[in-house]
Amino acid sequence: MHHMVTTLQPGPFVDSLCKKPTTNLDELRQRAAKYTQLEELREHKSRVRVEDSSDKGKEKEKERPSRPAIGRGDKHTKIRGPWFMRYTPSEC
Numbered sequence: 001m002h003h004m005v006t007t008l009q010p011g012p013f014v015d016s017l018c019k020k021p022t023t024n025l026d027e028l029r030q031r032a033a034k035y036t037q038l039e040e041l042r043e044h045k046s047r048v049r050v051e052d053s054s055d056k057g058k059e060k061e062k063e064r065p066s067r068p069a070i071g072r073g074d075k076h077t078k079i080r081g082p083w084f085m086r087y088t089p090s091e092c
Contacts (some may be wrong), residue, residue: 001028 001022008014013035022028 001025004028 005014005017005021008017013032016031016035017028022031
């Protein structure tokens with residue numbers, strides 16, 4: 001068992017095995033499976049966060065209307081319009 005543990009890469013799983021050594025191979029397999037599930041869950045959560053943050057950035061781009069180019073020296077520039085459709089909420 002000791003030789004097997006020494007060949008593993010450093011990390012939380014190896015730290016756990018050093019703190020509380022296993023007594024047989026079945027116990028080692030069970031603990032390895034639990035740490036594998038934990039790592040997969042963390043990886044999944046980090047992927048979801050990255051996807052959510054990129055989706056929010058796309059939504060913000062869609063919400064903001066584009067401004068026409070003004071004052072750049074172009075002969076065919078558009079006249080500047082209002083930035084927002086409404087500036088204050090309408091009262092009913």
